[in-house]
Amino acid sequence: MKISAKYYVGAAVLLFGALAPLFVNSYELSLLGRFLALSILAMGIMLIWGEGGILSLGQGVFFGLGGYALALHLKLEGLNIANGDMPDFMVWSGVSSLPYFWYPFANPWFSLAAVVLIPGIVAAAFSWLVFRRRIGGVYFALITQALALAFSTLLISQQAYTGGFNGLTDYSTFDGYDITSNGAAQVIYLITFVIVAAAYFFLRWLLATRWGIMLRATRDGENRVRFLGHNPLPYKVGAFTIAGILAGIGGALFTLHAGVVSPALVGVVPSIEMVVWVALGGRNVLWGAIAGTLLVNFAKDQISSALPSLWLYGLGALFILSVSFLPAGIAGLFKPGSPEERVYRRILNRRKLETAE
Amino acid sequence: MQESAFLVGQVFNGISVASLFVLAALGLALSFGLMRVINMAHGEMLMLGGYLAYLTISIVPGPLGIIVALPVAFAGAALLGAVLEFTVIHRLSARPLDTLLATWGVSLVLQQAARNLFGAIGVQVVAPSWLNHTVSLSSGPLEGLTLPYTRLFILLVAGLVLGAIALLLNKTRLGLYVRAVNQDRPVAAAMGVNARLVDLLVFSLGTGVAGLAGVILALLGPVTPTVGQSYIVPAFLVVILGGLGSLVGTTIASLMVGLFTALIEIFVDVSVAQVLLLVFVIIFIQFRPQGVITVRSRALEG
Numbered sequence: 121m122k123i124s125a126k127y128y129v130g131a132a133v134l135l136f137g138a139l140a141p142l143f144v145n146s147y148e149l150s151l152l153g154r155f156l157a158l159s160i161l162a163m164g165i166m167l168i169w170g171e172g173g174i175l176s177l178g179q180g181v182f183f184g185l186g187g188y189a190l191a192l193h194l195k196l197e198g199l200n201i202a203n204g205d206m207p208d209f210m211v212w213s214g215v216s217s218l219p220y221f222w223y224p225f226a227n228p229w230f231s232l233a234a235v236v237l238i239p240g241i242v243a244a245a246f247s248w249l250v251f252r253r254r255i256g257g258v259y260f261a262l263i264t265q266a267l268a269l270a271f272s273t274l275l276i277s278q279q280a281y282t283g284g285f286n287g288l289t290d291y292s293t294f295d296g297y298d299i300t301s302n303g304a305a306q307v308i309y310l311i312t313f314v315i316v317a318a319a320y321f322f323l324r325w326l327l328a329t330r331w332g333i334m335l336r337a338t339r340d341g342e343n344r345v346r347f348l349g350h351n352p353l354p355y356k357v358g359a360f361t362i363a364g365i366l367a368g369i370g371g372a373l374f375t376l377h378a379g380v381v382s383p384a385l386v387g388v389v390p391s392i393e394m395v396v397w398v399a400l401g402g403r404n405v406l407w408g409a410i411a412g413t414l415l416v417n418f419a420k421d422q423i424s425s426a427l428p429s430l431w432l433y434g435l436g437a438l439f440i441l442s443v444s445f446l447p448a449g450i451a452g453l454f455k456p457g458s459p460e461e462r463v464y465r466r467i468l469n470r471r472k473l474e475t476a477e
Numbered sequence: 478m479q480e481s482a483f484l485v486g487q488v489f490n491g492i493s494v495a496s497l498f499v500l501a502a503l504g505l506a507l508s509f510g511l512m513r514v515i516n517m518a519h520g521e522m523l524m525l526g527g528y529l530a531y532l533t534i535s536i537v538p539g540p541l542g543i544i545v546a547l548p549v550a551f552a553g554a555a556l557l558g559a560v561l562e563f564t565v566i567h568r569l570s571a572r573p574l575d576t577l578l579a580t581w582g583v584s585l586v587l588q589q590a591a592r593n594l595f596g597a598i599g600v601q602v603v604a605p606s607w608l609n610h611t612v613s614l615s616s617g618p619l620e621g622l623t624l625p626y627t628r629l630f631i632l633l634v635a636g637l638v639l640g641a642i643a644l645l646l647n648k649t650r651l652g653l654y655v656r657a658v659n660q661d662r663p664v665a666a667a668m669g670v671n672a673r674l675v676d677l678l679v680f681s682l683g684t685g686v687a688g689l690a691g692v693i694l695a696l697l698g699p700v701t702p703t704v705g706q707s708y709i710v711p712a713f714l715v716v717i718l719g720g721l722g723s724l725v726g727t728t729i730a731s732l733m734v735g736l737f738t739a740l741i742e743i744f745v746d747v748s749v750a751q752v753l754l755l756v757f758v759i760i761f762i763q764f765r766p767q768g769v770i771t772v773r774s775r776a777l778e779g
Binding site for chain 2: 131169173175177179200227246249250253254255257258260261263265266267273274276277379388392395396399429430433435436437439440443444447
């Protein structure tokens with residue numbers, strides 16, 4: 121049996137990712153870890169948008185819920201709550217006692233469970249409420265944007281309970297382990313890498329099942345699915361919930377890497393930026409979502425520090441151009457038969473003809 | 478100040494905010510009815526109107542500056558809207574979600590351009606002296622109620638614009654075409670309506686009206702590169718509540734959003750009011766998923 125080239129490429133990427141801590145310097149490793157955490161969220165967007173046809177402009181909300189769920193615990197780590205100790209920013213804002221909703225997060229296992237459960241439950245409840253009345257498409261996108269706006273303004277305004285605009289930062293340990301050292305950064309990177317790989321293979325499997333076929337069928341013809349006697353609601357709500365959970369896990373890992381979670385990462389603009397990663401990488405291909413996330417974020421890191429105003433023009437142009445001329449994204453260039461691939465091949469063939477003459 | 482005067486004042490505030498929402502949302506709703514696309518750069522039309530007002534008033538100072546600024550802002554925003562429709566929106570209109578993303582890109586570029594041209598802090602438009610008055614009641618049951626002239630001016634402009642557009646939609650041939658394309662595009666096109674031209678005209682009319690709203694915004698506060706963003710999300714919610722391409726629906730929905738926000742802000746702060754507004758919208762669509770005004774149609778996919 122001949123193994124096709126793409127498996128070799130895949131194995132090489134996995135090997136590179138797993139061995140990256142050995143030969144990448146610590147700053148670049150921290151960036152790579154952060155962006156891989158974001159790519160978990162991007163795979164969720166690929167699931168709902170590329171395969172489910174649901175555009176969400178509010179994935180930052182679930183990212184934030186996951187990030188804050190972990191950050192609440194990290195802030196409480198090392199404090200003696202029974203003694204009335206409180207996180208530093210609460211003392212500065214003059215809060216008299218720890219708010220009730222912070223208490224359960226003192227337990228690390230509760231906090232880890234909350235990283236998955238809170239985004240999952242919120243995503244399920246929200247999408248069920250909206251989809252059950254057959255609100256979809258553009259309306260859904262606009263409602264999710266309003267959700268992102270409401271969530272970020274709420275976080276900013278409730279400064280005494282959420283850390284406000286600055287968010288939650290300055291962590292040192294998790295369950296007694298130091299998380300700021302170089303060695304810890306490598307361990308966190310490896311955990312992120314394993315979760316990215318696990319999410320990738322889980323979604324690959326999921327999309328190949330009957331459930332995945334039904335999700336695509338719902339995207340392509342929701343009414344036809346109904347006429348055939350199926351209810352599209354479980355597929356849409358299910359996909360949105362999985363995407364919410366992935367975003368939450370990504371948010372928690374990002375918080376560990378970056379050492380901060382703040383409203384600036386969860387609002388309207390970051391939420392819609394997340395979509396462009398997937399649009400550029402390829403909305404129908406899992407590796408495209410990861411590649412797009414890494415590509416856009418490394419480019420942002422390079423450009424925005426040197427020329428901030430250029431970055432916003434670039435991001436705007438990226439939205440317009442990738443959507444207008446590259447609807448299947450970069451991954452589309454490699455997919456036989458896609459419009460992008462045909463254009464690409466035509467250019468290549470023309471070159472060949474020219475050289476032949 | 479009396480309780481009732483405060484309440485009436487708050488209702489009045491709500492109505493004047495609602496009249497801004499209706500000007501901002503009208504273009505979105507009309508184009509959405511025709512083409513099923515939402516222009517995310519619509520908020521930047523408000524911004525453009527604001528900056529055009531600033532430029533006009535610096536060229537034409539004096540009491541009439543603001544009156545001159547209105548048609549200038551309308552024309553400028555309508556022109557930019559026409560260019561946007563022609564280059565981006567029409568090309569993508571078969572893919573509504575992609576249109577959303579592409580126009581968001583346009584909005585980022587426009588915001589950054591404004592930041593480079595006028596600075597990030599924003600510019601201040603000074604309201605002419607004839608708008609610097611208030612109506613105050615010093616006796617009667619509503620003692621202590623004060624109504625600033627600027628707020629009354631907003632109501633006047635919104636009322637005139639709504640009236641003009643209602644006339645246009647219901648009494649002219651163009652309005653007939655708009656309603657026809659709104660109901661059934663292929664049949665209208667088969668009857669000889671130039672649906673493409675109708676799309677373009679309605680879109681630039683809508684952005685022009687948003688430009689007018691921008692002039693009014695400039696009277697209320699500084700014009701910044703992101704001034705449109707704070708009004709555009711409520712305007713999107715108005716479109717969702719209002720129903721497809723309906724003038725009456727959009728007006729009612731604007732009043733609902735404006736009054737809800739103004740009245741709830743008596744009890745909670747602005748950020749919580751935003752959350753409650755979203756909750757209100759989600760509850761509302763449980764009962765009327767098609768919006769306030771539903772156009773009856775046999776089409777399955779709206």
